[in-house]
Amino acid sequence: MKAWIAFWSILAKDFRAYYLKPPNISWGIIFPLAWTGMFFIRSGAGLDSVPALLPGVIAVSILFGTTSLLSVTVTFEKKGRSFERLLLAPIPLEVLMLAKTAGAILFGVANAFVPVAMAAFLMDFSGVNWAALIPAIVLIAVSSTFLGLFIAISVSEVFEAQTFSNFFRFPMLFLCGLFFPIAQLPAWLRPLSYVLPLTYGADVLHGAILRPPHLPLVLDFGLLAAFCAALFALSLRNIRRKWIT
């Protein structure tokens, strides 16, 4: 019970201090809007291309929204030493870090629905498999947030967090099958695609909006969940090793 009081307070504080700040709200809307516009214009295929573009734009919005904000807020608090206050709280580290990441996960989920809301005016959603789409959005947000956490623990400066994030984000975007089918990638790059969590998220997004997924949904969700657990466990281990020395 007491741990949950701390959990909700950390989440509420982060929302007030970071996620609901006007620059972040506007960024959360403008960024997916810009990606949607860019891909739409670039494809040149008119409104027919919207369903094909939507999974990619959803994934990009989540990935950039979560990793950017989480890695920056954690690095910022660590540098200003306010993170020490959280480490001194008598709550398990697991609860503390779930509270710290919950805001970014919700922010990522909200970001995902910006392109969905825009696409609602341009395409027919009657064939969309919502039962697969919504859990996929949540799991992509969780895995991206934990990736942001892993990055934040590995760096000490805010600018390093952004640079290091790009080191993961851009290869992931181009190798996960969102914009280029994995089958069309050079053979030596394909194994790399299958060690990226977004590959499985992208497969479910495609499956829910466009065409049947390449892999069984259970496998996609299972592997996404496994990536989430592994990234979280690795992040906790690094916190214990690097921040409680």
Add this chain to the structure above:
Amino acid sequence: MSVDGKTAIEVRGLAKRFGDVEAVAGIDFEVGEGELFGFLGPNGAGKSTTINILIGLARSNAGTIRIGGIDCSANPKAAQHLMGVVPDESNLYPELTGFENLCFCGALYGMAKGNRTARARELLDRFGLAEAGGRKFGGYSKGMKRKLTIAAGIIHSPPILFMDEPTTGIDVASARQIRQLIAELNRGGTTIFLTTHYIEEAERLCQRIAFIVKGRIVRTDTVQDLMRRTDGRHAVLFAVNKGAARLCESIAAQFPGLQCHAVADAAVRIESREPIRIGPLVRSMEDSGAEVTEARKLQPSLEDVFVEITGIEAGVMKQEREKARMGGGA
């Protein structure tokens, strides 16, 4: 040692290495319940490492710690519930108001909403911050930030409070207020573990003090017993009109049992293990052409004890501290 004989903090064989550097070299000490215990030493002595291990922000390589009877290695989170921490930097959230910061810190310790808001208001009143409570912490003065940081450390009414350099870098009036608050907290029964560079602050506030140098505790005692150590020494300060250095040479030649130090050009400090007879010294100085305007017996201070025990001038500690702050260090 303790007010009622119980131990609040017990440290045995605590050791910490950073590579080849032995930061803390197997130290032992106890702090009694209700005691205000000072932990003094120069930069790099191992103070911050020790306090970080005690509060759970660092791990030791060896030794045991019990906080309020709880083994910190076995159950660190239970021990953290008993302690409040005032770090050496005011590390609250700049974008939250003073009131919000206190409520947030209360929530971290599981306080229910009604309790934490009432306690936050009480502390803002007590620390003279009631009017500033609605303003963002980022806009506070240094003194106000320190006071709110102390309030955040005691929001959950911990029985044990760790304070790391609570008055460093703030103005004289705020430092004085904070010292009064520390004394009040201790009178109210809170056990306080205080690290400071200001020896006079420790002398004024603490009941017992440990001196740590190069990772080792070189002495732990009550302030009275530490001062008694210097009782065997006598010191007299003579104010003269000129030539203190030359007078020292002359006195050293005439009175071999005395130690003479020129303090600037117009004061001479004489020290001895035996009581000092002032008359012959004044006559000697006047015979040497100096005019003696004042002779004053010096009382021993904790600073003298510190210098004697550690071999480090107290002024050096203050300078180190200020240098570290200017460089952004802790």
